[in-house]
Amino acid sequence: MIDATGTRRADVAVRDGVIIEVAERLDESTQGLELDASGCVVAPGLVDLHTHLREPGREEAETVESGSRAAALGGYTAVVAMPNTEPAIDSAAVVRQVLELGTKAMVDVRVAGAITVGRAGTQLAPLGEMADLGVHLFTDDGAGVQDARLMRRALEYAGGLGVVLAQHCEDESLAAGGHMHEGEWSSRLGIPGIPAEAEELMVARDVALSRLTGAPVHFLHLSTAVSVDIVREAKAAGLSVTAEAAPHHFTLTHDSVSAYDTRFKVNPPLRTAVDVAAVKQGLADGTIDAIATDHAPHSQEAKEAPFDQAPPGMLGLETALALALTELELPVEQVLALLSWQPARIAGLQGQHGGPVAPGHAANLCVFDPEAQWTVDGNRMASRSRNTPFDGMALRGRVRHTVCRGEAVVIDGVAQR
Amino acid sequence: MKHLLSMADLGVDGIEEILRVTESFVEVTARDIPRVPALRGKTIVSLFYEESTRTRLSFESAAKRLSADVMTFSVATSSVQKGESLKDTVETIQAMGMDAVVVRHASAGVPWQVSQWVDASVVNAGDGWHEHPTQALLDAYTIRERLGSLEGRRIAIVGDVKHSRVARSNVLGFHALGAEVTLVAPPTLLPPSLEGWPCEVTTDLDALLPKLDVIYVLRMQRERMTEAVLPSMREYTSRYGLTARRAANLPDGALVMHPGPMNRGVEIAAEVADAPGTVITRQVANGVAVRMAVLFLLLGSGASIA
Structure with missing residues (x-):
């Protein structure tokens, strides 16, 4: 058993959604469902800060139901649904709609609200009205808030509400028209590029705005070496910034696009080996607080377009834990900190998710075999979409059971509903 | 050679071979009747998503001089205007039967994608900023x-x-x-x-x-x-x-x-x-002979040029 308090060998008893007992050896006469966790790690359920559930508006790609099933199979017990739906989650009404869909889901579905109305970047969305419904993170994800003055006001306003703004860092004037990382491969392939600086400029700007306003900023999907450096310096200066990185940004590089396979199109784009190494370093040294999937389902039809017309995004929920265990060369404890209790804190879910695994705490648990070998099969994903770039990849570490709010939603790798 | 997508795929030997065969076709195109039966019975589709009269005509006349049947898929007046996807269009043409498809598209990489979807040979007639x-x-x-x-x-x-x-x-x-x-x-x-x-x-x-x-x-x-x-x-x-x-x-x-x-x-x-x-x-004149050589090498296995 591994949580933020340490590692130990123990059994766990759960009743009515709550952990009631944790002991070296529980009384075996206890009634009820028993899950075998031999050879496995028992941990607090994983928390994804960055999930696109596509509902409302793009139900052909994903729904709250299918996306939360994918999450459960990936070991997650909570996901934060991004607001770039159609319509955008920019009002109490849409927040309520998604939360209502989430009540039937296999995991705890939380919602991030938009910072601006319609994510259009011009007018502040009703943050307070959404915060009243429990929304803790706000972002225009899919786009960054371009206007520095508006972002400043949003940070000031959010600071008063005790909520956190999360930024998709991309300077649109510099990134416009780009479809992959600008560099050796974009030049060779004739695909318009997105320079790393398009991200770094906004990371630097928002660090400055956090300093100016005193409000916290969470940086979504950092993908470049310089972005990681800027956040590292901001943290050293005592600023209230947090950051996440996506699994594909510590595993894949821009040369993956060489055959124009649109599954490798994502935003921010796959970068260079130097950037991948920097993201790994940022995860290892605490600069980056969380691994977030940026799970972005797209239908087959949408992805079967010319590269510059296909939508960016890739699946992530069902592969994140295994990619972290396989690729990061970090102790399991640290991988879990990045996937569970640190993102839980950023999402404002501490106490409900991210442990500790102790009596009186919510029974949100992930049980996985850290040594199990398996091969990713894009056709056997619970997601409605198939756009995983990891298809055919051999990975280590597999989820065996997921317990959400006391319910065994995944048993022996099989979703129970 | 199954497809011609990039110069990078050809290598020196591949380029040399095409240029050598081109020489024979330059001779053919100088004849009174500049036509050989090398690709009789073969069907070549020209699929131009981006208008390029000179390249399309060059390919089509190359195909005709090889006695191939030429189908021109006109994007401007076709199902594409009704929202048909690239893949559906390509699969539809494939179902009609074709041996090669000559693809021009404003997006880099489309000939690669097409080559994944069809059995026919694919010739890149220009893809975005990428290759020609x-x-x-x-x-x-x-x-x-x-x-x-x-x-x-x-x-x-x-x-x-x-x-x-x-x-x-x-x-x-x-x-x-x-x-x-x-x-x-x-x-x-x-x-x-x-x-x-x-x-x-x-x-x-x-x-x-x-x-x-x-x-x-x-x-x-x-x-x-x-x-x-x-x-x-x-x-x-x-x-x-x-x-x-x-x-x-x-x-x-x-x-x-x-x-x-x-x-x-x-x-x-x-x-x-x-x-x-x-x-x-x-x-421009050599363009026709080069394209004859490319189509011949892709489709004409066994046939003689004469």
């Missing part, structure tokens, strides 16, 4: 025809390299055949990275002119003006245009090439375009 291999082949053939060989020849490619599929294919092709290639362009019209490109680069055209065997002038697209890559067309012409004064600094016998269509007075002066050293119409 048959242009590079006809250019190499034309240089060889005039200069004997590309080995050790100094070739400058001048102009909008960044957005040019012709430049990408030609750098690979000219280099493979032994030429020393230099790109000449303002930095805003160069690709962001030239890592791995087998060529030199300079902004000083005038210094280079006296050393050149070939100057290859790229088309300067007027729409670039809206993207703040150049202050004005006039400034471009004054620094990079092949004016009569610059052409006079070329060594005797140096070739002037252009993939067409030309903007006379912008990247090339009218009097230079019409001067004896210019081989632009020869490029």
